[in-house]
Amino acid sequence: MMTYPLFKLLIRHAPLLILAMAWEAASRLHLVSPLALPPLTDVARAWFELVQSGELLSNGLSSLYRAGAGLALAIMAGGALGIFMASSRPVNAMLGPLVELFYPMPKSALIPVTVLWLGFGDGSKILLIFLGCMLPVTIGAYNGARGSDRHLIWSARSMGARRLRMVWDVVVPSALPELLNGVRTALALSFILLVSSELIVARQGFGYLIGYLGANGSYEAMFAVVLTVAFTGFLADRVYQAVVARVLRWRE
Amino acid sequence: MSAPAQIIVEDVRHHYRPAVGREVLALENVSLQVREREFLALLGPSGCGKSTLLYLIGGFLPIETGKVLVDGRPVAGPGPDRGIVFQNFALFPWKTVRKNVLYGLERQAMRREEREARAQAFIDLVGLTGFEESYPSQLSGGMKQRTAIARTLAFDPHMLLMDEPFGALDAQTRSLMQGELLAIWEKTRKTVIFVTHDVHEAVYLAGRVAVMSARPGRIKTIVDTRFDKADPEVRRTKAFVDKVDEVWNLVRDEAVKALEKRP
Amino acid sequence: MTAAMRRVAWGAARLAPIVALLAAWEIFARSGAVTPFMLPALSAVAERIYDDALDGELFINIGVTLYRALAGFAIAAVGGVVLGAAMARNAVARWFFDPIISVGFPMPKIAFLPVVILWLGLYDVPKITMVVLDAIFPVVTATIAGIAGVEKELLWSARNMGAKDRELLWQVLLPAALPQILTGLQVALPIALIVVVVTEMQMGGYGLGGAMMQASRFANSRGVFAGIVEIAVIGYALVAVMAALRRRLLGWHQEAQEGAGV
Numbered sequence: 124m125m126t127y128p129l130f131k132l133l134i135r136h137a138p139l140l141i142l143a144m145a146w147e148a149a150s151r152l153h154l155v156s157p158l159a160l161p162p163l164t165d166v167a168r169a170w171f172e173l174v175q176s177g178e179l180l181s182n183g184l185s186s187l188y189r190a191g192a193g194l195a196l197a198i199m200a201g202g203a204l205g206i207f208m209a210s211s212r213p214v215n216a217m218l219g220p221l222v223e224l225f226y227p228m229p230k231s232a233l234i235p236v237t238v239l240w241l242g243f244g245d246g247s248k249i250l251l252i253f254l255g256c257m258l259p260v261t262i263g264a265y266n267g268a269r270g271s272d273r274h275l276i277w278s279a280r281s282m283g284a285r286r287l288r289m290v291w292d293v294v295v296p297s298a299l300p301e302l303l304n305g306v307r308t309a310l311a312l313s314f315i316l317l318v319s320s321e322l323i324v325a326r327q328g329f330g331y332l333i334g335y336l337g338a339n340g341s342y343e344a345m346f347a348v349v350l351t352v353a354f355t356g357f358l359a360d361r362v363y364q365a366v367v368a369r370v371l372r373w374r375e
Numbered sequence: 376m377s378a379p380a381q382i383i384v385e386d387v388r389h390h391y392r393p394a395v396g397r398e399v400l401a402l403e404n405v406s407l408q409v410r411e412r413e414f415l416a417l418l419g420p421s422g423c424g425k426s427t428l429l430y431l432i433g434g435f436l437p438i439e440t441g442k443v444l445v446d447g448r449p450v451a452g453p454g455p456d457r458g459i460v461f462q463n464f465a466l467f468p469w470k471t472v473r474k475n476v477l478y479g480l481e482r483q484a485m486r487r488e489e490r491e492a493r494a495q496a497f498i499d500l501v502g503l504t505g506f507e508e509s510y511p512s513q514l515s516g517g518m519k520q521r522t523a524i525a526r527t528l529a530f531d532p533h534m535l536l537m538d539e540p541f542g543a544l545d546a547q548t549r550s551l552m553q554g555e556l557l558a559i560w561e562k563t564r565k566t567v568i569f570v571t572h573d574v575h576e577a578v579y580l581a582g583r584v585a586v587m588s589a590r591p592g593r594i595k596t597i598v599d600t601r602f603d604k605a606d607p608e609v610r611r612t613k614a615f616v617d618k619v620d621e622v623w624n625l626v627r628d629e630a631v632k633a634l635e636k637r638p
Numbered sequence: 639m640t641a642a643m644r645r646v647a648w649g650a651a652r653l654a655p656i657v658a659l660l661a662a663w664e665i666f667a668r669s670g671a672v673t674p675f676m677l678p679a680l681s682a683v684a685e686r687i688y689d690d691a692l693d694g695e696l697f698i699n700i701g702v703t704l705y706r707a708l709a710g711f712a713i714a715a716v717g718g719v720v721l722g723a724a725m726a727r728n729a730v731a732r733w734f735f736d737p738i739i740s741v742g743f744p745m746p747k748i749a750f751l752p753v754v755i756l757w758l759g760l761y762d763v764p765k766i767t768m769v770v771l772d773a774i775f776p777v778v779t780a781t782i783a784g785i786a787g788v789e790k791e792l793l794w795s796a797r798n799m800g801a802k803d804r805e806l807l808w809q810v811l812l813p814a815a816l817p818q819i820l821t822g823l824q825v826a827l828p829i830a831l832i833v834v835v836v837t838e839m840q841m842g843g844y845g846l847g848g849a850m851m852q853a854s855r856f857a858n859s860r861g862v863f864a865g866i867v868e869i870a871v872i873g874y875a876l877v878a879v880m881a882a883l884r885r886r887l888l889g890w891h892q893e894a895q896e897g898a899g900v
Contacts, residue, residue: 135733227876235839240676356749
């Protein structure tokens with residue numbers, strides 16, 4: 124008999140298997156047009172072909188590089204900004220209304236302008252993701268830093284900690300959960316912005332590949348890449364959550 | 376005492392089944408009879424199952440073994456014949472005081488004017504005149520509990536089940552509310568089963584106090600606590616103080632046992 | 639200072655940085671440090687918006703975009719609450735949809751746009767479908783959390799007073815879960831707008847996204863910036879309306895939550 128936890132995992136995700144089987148059946152039995160919905164097994168085969176030809180990997184790396192770079196910049200700048208705003212009243216007064224103004228703006232609106240500035244290549248995508256993902260991190264950092272236990276700060280102060288040191292030793296660790304939550308939002312947003320911009324204006328990358336295959340009529344391959352992208356986003360979130368759990372536990 | 380008791384609990388056992396972990400025996404062979412118009416306190420240490428017993432009588436938990444009869448019929452679920460008052464008030468936060476009190480009445484066959492008049496009468500009875508249009512979030516703890524009591528009394532249940540109703544209130548408010556509850560009870564004379572862990576409260580309010588053992592709960596002893604409650608100084612009389620001592624001694628062993636057990 | 643004066647001062651303090659930003663924009667653009675292509679002056683952008691308004695283009699685009707976003711949002715809102723309620727109350731529904739929601743939530747569902755276009759064609763339907771696909775997830779999770787979080791004493795009291803199952807759902811569960819459901823809706827609305835704009839950019843045609851992409855293709859930077867301003871204003875307005883709606887509906891609620899904690 125399988126180990127119990129594994130069995131439970133299977134039961135929990137069984138509906139996905141059911142959907143997969145329904146997909147295959149619907150397509151093979153021509154319940155839906157196999158042109159619109161190629162059989163899952165054909166999609167899987169196309170996926171392997173894409174991997175073998177190297178197309179999936181080269182485009183994938185391009186996409187991940189762009190998202191990674193943009194996100195890294197967003198986290199550093201956004202985090203610093205949030206903490207800065209939380210620790211200085213005048214800065215908060217100046218920048219707070221601006222953050223509130225820009226937060227509800229659909230970041231996808233920045234796609235045309237980044238293309239205008241930096242063209243179709245990596246630069247525009249990285250800039251887009253940087254600008255778009257900064258605010259969730261800022262808000263997470265801000266809320267986290269604000270929640271810093273006043274008593275902790277006073278204790279640190281009384282033990283002679285200087286401002287910057289104190290920020291590092293006290294504010295950052297207690298701000299961590301909220302900050303990491305903001306980063307999680309930014310992570311999901313980075314994927315959305317990446318795929319969006321690559322679908323519209325790119326010569327490389329996952330989104331570009333999807334569009335190219337679709338225009339070519341290679342629908343099995345297109346589905347394969349679509350699913351790859353979707354699951355990459357899902358995996359990134361799960362891995363991130365696991366890492367966060369580890370980091371936060373280590374702190375306890 | 377020729378009439379059968381209004382509430383009969385016979386050989387009831389109950390297990391507490393948490394979502395994770397093993398099941399725990401909460402009540403073990405509990406038997407109890409409550410007469411009509413009686414004010415009975417269920418007293419015991421934390422975790423002894425007194426609330427569980429109340430919920431079984433109220434029909435909120437399924438009965439595993441044993442019998443629970445109310446007015447001669449077995450309990451099959453919650454119903455307006457057994458009105459309940461909870462420690463955390465359980466008021467509908469999106470309804471005003473008046474709407475809260477009206478909720479139970481709307482489920483009964485009554486004309487509109489009758490409902491409104493009745494609701495107002497009970498709001499007045501608990502001393503909340505003028506606060507009919509307030510929302511629970513605007514009320515103090517004591518006022519919320521008074522609303523809850525008004526709401527339960529309004530639909531005229533045959534009996535009141537009260538689950539540590541004053542537990543969430545500060546000491547002064549609690550003391551005031553005890554007096555008010557007694558006054559209301561004198562006026563309405565319903566059967567009351569009152570769960571508490573406070574010995575003083577139990578002896579003051581109830582006519583009989585059923586002391587429960589630590590988990591798994593049983594009825595250990597039932598003590599007669601009738602006093603002349605109309606006397607404002609009754610709590611200072613020697614008889615009263617002695618009675619509190621007596622009951623406290625009964626409870627103390629159980630309380631120690633409860634502390635020593637693993638949670 | 640009287641209360642009214644204090645409120646005016648507070649409003650002015652919050653407006654000041656924005657005004658400063660706009661002024662800085664204008665000055666910086668005119669200074670010659672960047673070309674008018676890279677950063678058109680605020681005045682030039684405003685003029686472009688004004689022209690668009692005069693010939694009606696602006697209103698058609700806003701109307702079309704809003705229609706798609708709000709239609710999708712409405713469907714996601716109703717569908718999400720229904721699905722969330724079903725999942726909260728029914729174990730089979732919960733078992734079936736839980737992995738779908740849990741796996742689907744972090745997926746960039748925009749990747750499915752080409753598939754949706756393949757199936758549903760080129761006009762409003764694929765755009766609205768895409769919005770529903772993206773916006774429904776936060777509504778479902780918020781509804782489940784809201785309903786699961788209703789304290790059992792509230793339900794017991796209602797049943798004690800004679801409420802039947804059907805009544806419990808509408809009279810107790812949903813009102814009690816409303817704060818969290820509204821939070822989910824407040825998250826879903828900006829998502830709806832983001833998705834609509836992206837689909838319009840991809841597919842072209844009418845709508846703010848389409849117009850912006852068009853301007854970008856013609857290297858018309860004024861048009862692009864005008865689009866950004868228009869979308870930003872719409873986004874801000876929608877969020878403000880939702881916040882006001884929340885205050886209205888939840889006047890009884892202890893905490894006046896309004897979204898972003900800044």
